[in-house]
Each structure stands twice: as C-alpha cells, then as structure tokens.
C-alpha cells in the first residue's frame with residue numbers, strides 16, 4: 001500500500017502519469033464534452049500505470065472528481081491540490097488517493113517535512129514538486145518520494161508556456177536527492193518532448209493538457225514509442 005503509486009510508476013514500460021483536469025490554466029475546458037469515465041477508460045486502454053486527478057479549484061477541480069475517478073479505476077491516483085495540512089492527507093486517502101502533491105514553492109520547509117512524514121504514515125506516496133535546486137535541500141525520505149520538476153510556475157497559476165530545459169538542468173540534482181523516481185511535470189506538449197525527457201533519464205512524466213487535447217491517448221503513446229525508437233526523429 002505504502003508505495004503503490006511509486007512502484008507502479010517505476011515498473012511501467014511507459015511511465016506516464018496521465019491527468020484528469022477539467023480546465024487549463026487559462027480557464028479553457030479540457031474535457032470537451034467527455035465524462036471523466038470516458039477519459040479514464042481511454043487512459044486505461046493506453047496502458048496508464050497511474051492517473052493524476054486535479055482537485056485544485058484553479059483548474060476547475062473538486063474533491064468529488066477524485067472520488068468519482070477512484071470509483072472508476074483501480075489505478076493508483078495522485079491528488080493534485082494545494083495541500084498544506086495533515087488532515088488533508090487523511091481526507092486524500094479516504095477519497096481514494098495513493099499519492100498527494102506537495103508543492104515546494106507554496107510550503108515552508110518545516111511543513112514540507114511534516115507533510116512528507118505524514119504522507120508516509122498514511123500510506124501515501126509524497127509527490128514533491130520543485131522548480132529550483134534549493135528546494136531539494138533537506139527533504140526527508142527522498143527515496144520514498146516521487147520528486148518532480150514542474151516546468152511551469154504555479155505562483156503565476158501555470159499561465160506560462162513552461163520550460164522543459166528546467167527539467168533537463170535539474171535532473172542531476174534530483175538524482176543526488178536520493179529519489180528513485182525523478183519525474184518531469186507540466187508543459188510536455190508532444191510525444192517528441194516526452195521522448196526527449198525519458199531519454200535524458202527521467203523515470204516518469206506527468207502529462208495533462210496534451211493528452212486531454214488529443215483525439216486518442218493510445219495513438220499519443222504509440223507516437224511516443226516511435227519517437228523513442230528513432231532518435232534521429234526527435235527535436236534536438
């Protein structure tokens with residue numbers, strides 16, 4: 001139970017956390033008339049090892065969305081919200097989450113430490129998101145955390161285009177932190193971009209908007225396989 005999310009991602013052939021998010025950062029609808037059930041089904045058919053559910057209000061999320069998705073699938077679920085208190089961890093587990101987002105840019109260091117320990121005692125994988133190297137200092141139990149680089153800036157509600165070079169630059173520091181599962185998150189807008197990050201050494205990726213805007217998640221993943229098999233086809 002404790003590491004269900006982490007282990008599922010590490011064991012996956014295509015280690016993509018596929019996201020259910022109602023709206024993008026600019027308020028544009030991402031469901032396109034589909035139900036969460038249809039999206040989860042498409043992710044399962046595409047071989048998702050894990051699913052992220054955005055419950056944060058900035059993106060149109062609600063805790064009911066997490067409860068609904070948990071009733072639809074046995075895949076390990078990440079709750080993406082503004083988690084600042086330990087009681088939110090218990091609530092996340094009760095709603096069906098296996099992992100919760102802890103955003104370094106929004107949490108004092110002492111709270112981050114308390115929440116990581118709290119996650120582990122609740123049986124949740126801490127999904128720690130950073131944007132700069134200093135935020136990795138002193139993270140406890142890093143080997144039991146997913147540590148993700150957010151390529152966008154949550155302080156500006158992720159309205160920026162994102163910068164994948166941030167992930168490439170921070171990968172050595174993530175490895176040095178002791179995590180077994182470095183992840184790149186946000187702004188991964190094509191299979192070619194995903195291939196570039198996996199080939200650089202990322203153990204996992206979190207993709208929302210691009211998968212929600214494509215007609216077929218399965219075809220997106222097939223394109224990823226092709227991009228990984230043909231290095232010359234990738235964007236440099």
Ligand SMILES: O=C(O)c1ccccc1NCC(=O)[C@H](O)[C@H](O)COP(=O)(O)O
Pocket residue numbers: 019021054055056059080081082101103129150154158185186187188206207208209210
């Ligand atoms: O990053 C946060 O702190 C955050 C807090 C609360 C709700 C959502 C939050 N982030 C959402 C995301 O980071 C993105 O939805 C996710 O990484 C996918 O990004 P994209 O592929 O660009 O849609």
